[in-house]
Amino acid sequence: MQRIRDLAWLRNYSKEDGHVAVTNVSSGYVTLSVMGPRSRELLSRVSPADTQNKLSNSPPPVKSRSAIEWRSRSG
Structure with missing residues (x-):
């Protein structure tokens, strides 16, 4: 798994002098593609990101990503 390799690399190359702490927080995040x-039509119905121009019709850069707020419609 990539995150295991990344974590191992960070731990291997970080100084052990107390100035850096490497902690795996991967389980606290999720990616939804x-x-x-x-x-964009779907996302505009569940996120205010359109008002922040994050859902423009121009193509995003290759291998890019964007964090947007998600509105809950439950309740």
Whole structure:
């Protein structure tokens, strides 16, 4: 797994002088990929990101990512 290799690399190359602490927080995050010709339409219904111009129609840079807020519709 990539995150295991990344964590091992960080631990291996970080100084052990008390100035750096490496902690695996991967279990506290999730990635949800929404792709396709109507993905912006879907995301605009569940996120205020459109008002922040994060869902523009211009193509994003290759291998890019963006964090957006997700509104819960439960309740």
